[in-house]
Amino acid sequence: MDTKKQIIIYLGFSIFCGIASNGIESSPIPWINQPIELVSNKEDLISLFVDPQIREIDLEMAKSLHKTGLLFVDARAEEYLTNGIIPGAIGNNDVGLLSEKIEFLIGFDKGFVVYCSDDDCGSSEELAYELQEIGFMNILVFKGGWKSWTEDGLETETHE
Numbered sequence: 001m002d003t004k005k006q007i008i009i010y011l012g013f014s015i016f017c018g019i020a021s022n023g024i025e026s027s028p029i030p031w032i033n034q035p036i037e038l039v040s041n042k043e044d045l046i047s048l049f050v051d052p053q054i055r056e057i058d059l060e061m062a063k064s065l066h067k068t069g070l071l072f073v074d075a076r077a078e079e080y081l082t083n084g085i086i087p088g089a090i091g092n093n094d095v096g097l098l099s100e101k102i103e104f105l106i107g108f109d110k111g112f113v114v115y116c117s118d119d120d121c122g123s124s125e126e127l128a129y130e131l132q133e134i135g136f137m138n139i140l141v142f143k144g145g146w147k148s149w150t151e152d153g154l155e156t157e158t159h160e
Helices: 003-024 042-050 060-067 095-106 123-134 145-151
Strands: 038-041 055-057 071-074 113-114 139-141
Touching: 055 060, 060 139, 060 145, 071 095, 071 145, 095 123, 113 123, 113 145, 123 139
Parallel strands: 038 055, 055 139, 071 113, 113 139
Antiparallel strands: none
């Protein structure tokens, strides 16, 4: 058998094995990415603790949660943090160091909010998924982020 046929057979067999093993997993990788669910009222937050997953929140929910003292995590690159952060927020480009700080402050099971620049910024979702892989649960993504926070005239502070 020539090399080309062998490669095609091995490739086809590998794809088949990958699909089959994903199909028998108790929690398979989804074929199509699911959008993050929007949480718009506090009653919906109860389900967050029953079924931990990443959910999206709007400005009003972010303001409400910030008043309760929930941890906010800034997903923007460190050079943007010099413009200011949401009061009490933490941020770091190094996900390992950031996850250690979150674990120290609140542990793995308590909820927290991740935000970035604005609606179009994907850094908050990317960071939320990375932190979920590390083991954090109950992550909320504030979709409007820094832009909607400052446009609403809310308090900010300088990053240390």
